[in-house]
Amino acid sequence: MTLDINWRRWRLVAFGGFIVSAILFVAIFANVVAPYSPYDLDVANMLAPPSGAHLLGTDELGRDVLSRVIYAARISMMVAVLASMVGLIFGTIIGSVAAYFGGWVDMVLMRFMEVLFSFPAILLAVVLMAALGTSVVNSMIAIGIIFIPGFARLARAAAIDVLRKQYVESARAVGMSNTRILVREILPNIFAPLLVEAAVAFSYAVLLESALSFLGLGAQPPEPSWGNMLNVGRGFMANAAWLSLAPGMAIFLTVLGFNTLGDGLRDAFDPHLRD
Amino acid sequence: MSEPLIDIKNVSKEFGGGLFSRLAPFKAVSDISLSVARNQTMGIVGESGSGKSTLLRMVLRLIQPTSGEITINGQNVWALKGGQLKAFRRQVQPVFQNPASSFNPRHSIQSILTAPLEVHGIGTPAERRDRAVELLERVGLDPAMRHRLPHQFSGGQKQRIAIARAVILGPTVVLADEPTSALDVSVQAQVLKLFSDIKDDLGLTTIFVSHNLAVIRQVSDRVAVMQHGRLVEEGPVDDIFDNPGNDYTRNLIAAVPDPAFARRNRAGTAVHPVSPA
Amino acid sequence: MQDIRKHAQGAAGPTLSIRNLTVSFAGRRQLVQAVKNVSLDIWPGEIVGIIGESGSGKTMTALSAIRLLPHKAQVEGTIHLGERDVLSYTEKQMRALRGDRIAMIPQDAMQSLNPSMRIGRQVGEPIELHRKDSASRIKTRVRELLASVKIGDTDQRMQEYPHQFSGGMQQRAMIAMGLALDPELIIADEPTTALDVTVQAEVLRLLREIRDNTGTSIAFITHELGIVAELCDWVYVMNKGEVVEQGCVDQIFNDPQADYTRMLLDATPSIHGPRDEVPNV
Helix, strand or coil, X not given: CCCCCCHHHHHHHHHHHHHHHHHHHHHHCHHHHCCCCXXXXXXHHCCCCCCCCCCCCECCCXXXXXXHHHHHHHHHHHHHHHHHHHHHHHHHHHHHHHHHHCHXXXXXXXXXXXXXXXXXHHHHHHHHHHHHCCCHHHHHXXXXXXXXXXXXXXXXXXXXXXXXXXXXXXXXXXXXXHHHHHHHHHHHHXXXXXXXHHHHHHHHHHHHHHHHHHCCXXXXXXXXXXXXXXXXXXXXXXXXXXXXXXXXXXXXXXXXXXXXXXXXXXXXXXXXXXX | CCCEXXXXXXXXXXXXXXXXXXXXXEEEEEEEXXXXXXXXXXXXXXXXXXXXXXXXXXXXXXXXXXXXXXXXXXXXXXXXXXXXXXXXXXXXXXXXXXXXCCCCCCCCHHHHHHHHHHHCCCCCHHHHHHHHHHHHHHCCCCHHHHHCCHHHCCHHHHHHHHHHHHHCCCCCEEEEECCCCCCCHHHHHHHHXXXXXXXXXXXXXXXXXXXXXXXXXXXXXXXXXXXXXXXXXXXXXHHHHHCCCCHHHHHHXXXXXXXXXXXXXXXXXXXXXXXCC | CHHHHHHHHCCCCCCEEEEEEEEEEECCCCEEEEEEEEEEEECCCCEEEEECCCCCCHHHHHHHHCCXXXXXXXXXXXXXXXXXXXXHCCHHHHHHHECCCEEEECCCHHHHCCCCCCHHHHHXXXXXXXXXXXXXXXXHHHHHHHHHCCCCCHHHHHCCCHHHXXXXXXXXXXXXXXXXXXXXXXXXXXXXXXXXXXXXXXXXXXXXXXXXXXXXXXXXXXCCHHHHHHHCCEEEEEECCEEEEEEEHHHHHHCCCCHHHHHHHHHCCCCCCCHHHCCCC
């Protein structure tokens, strides 16, 4: 057993997990699941409402909206996974190092984190994108950087708690090196809350990525992304609402799925709620 | 008394009061000198805030003294480097108080016991496992339980494992900080018995810190009484307990509720309202 | 034995009378009994020790008298506080009793005091809750109470917050709060475990004094034989949910009947060195 889980709380986890794995499945096998190519134009069928041939209708260039939403899931998931990973990895390293060494190391690292934290997320993302240049990879990095302070704070708080435990003192007393203590004694014990945070960060990453591409800073047309689809759909709200409803629903479902999964995991890991 | 193995000379520790701190430094330990002879147990007794645990951690090289010198076997503990420091870690081991936080909850008992050997590069994995098995048997636990996690053991069993971990590197000095304070009395009695048996078998020199005067009396050869970071008095355990030379020690001893009280004083005195007399 | 206690008291009946109390919890497979068929009495003005190790059911027994057991607990038997059949009381009736007729002194005073409320206000809270007294009369009473638990400089102290009090002072404040409405019974659940021995000695002396002055009954839950020896009049020894032995302190310590009591006595280290050196009376 590596993680103590309260399986009584499994229902939330199962519900969130189901939505999340469905979306991940669709994203990974987009080329199999999608009925059409997301780029194929069908000039005869522009702005066609949902029908048997095009379940979610077509856009202003006659491309199948369902297929575009499915392919867009790929980009969203990729950005969200990698951005959360960037945040998780760097945040955990910074937070646990700050907690372990304390003193000026802690001071410098955490003040820097607070500076990052003090900017509104979307503003920081826009600034970072402007500095890095517009691309999917860069939006991933930008969103990842936004997540670092949150993970770092959480990792630091959890690590400080673990540092008070006598087994860390015992590890010092047998002569374990700092790196070994961090990896063997501390990291495994702060992992649970960080994993929960990662699930929540994930849904936030989906929102941020959509916001960035909505603003034209993320995925570039013709590459489909939920954000840029929303942006285009905005112009056709009155006569072709499905153009914006489809990506909107996709964002909604994804965020719901990850938040439910995160909440469920939080409860499952929380020793106070455990029987 | 044979030559001292542990020698603490004029050791002080101040906390806080750094360059930017507005608070006055707090003197946790002030000017303590103590020495412990080979194969002896020094009991350190004191109430909360007496500095007894801080002193122990300075000997363990976990907290650095502000001033003074601690030597073990003639070597200055805080001047050790490299190979000497590694040798010191093998020689001096702790047993801590809280069974609940003594072990990393995610490691099996076997992994907890073999980790010190791994760190010091002793033996092959098979040899380390054999050593863990042997020690579990020595402390009275079934070696078949070695794959279990710490939370599957009772408080008393955990303290047995803590003792096994402390001696697995073959130390000469074991420093115990309230090792039985969290245990029920019946379990405490067993763990104390195990502790002194192992101490005798391996010829250990130990310092035993506790707030419990009765426990200190049972395990120690000499006792040091601490209050507010200072050494109040030190001497052979029977002398100190039977003829305390200091008011603080006298008060401390008088304050201990003692089961023998009923036997000696209460029998027949009939001071309480429900006495059959 | 029971007759001796009753006779000596010359009282109409016990303050607390528990008969055949069984407390059980639904476990995974079967019902787990935390308290098994326990009967005990506490007479007016008596300090009764309930002693046992962890898992003995001592706390569960005491908590059932004030009906503060976890909701999942299934309780059988009868509990009488004076004439009141406590187990038949509604939650609302119980609330009226708690803090008024029965008071509880907890193990950890720091955890039990509200860190953001001044001591004076907190000690007066039971009066505020249960009586409709004027603020000035409550204040006078709080002053009296603090003086009775030996907290000097009362006007200054009433204005302070819990963190400004030492551990022993916090526990005294909790005792003052418990005494606020002259309860018939005080349940003290290991109230000195978190304290240093010298402070513990003062608190124990205080409890004895309070009993002598007010005639309240005290149920003292502890795992320490020494405390029972010095403080209590009558003792119930519990092990694994059952009362294994009861008796007056002299008898329990000088002539223990149950094997468990004997084991407990042998296991407790004495400050006077190995047991055979203790002078036997």
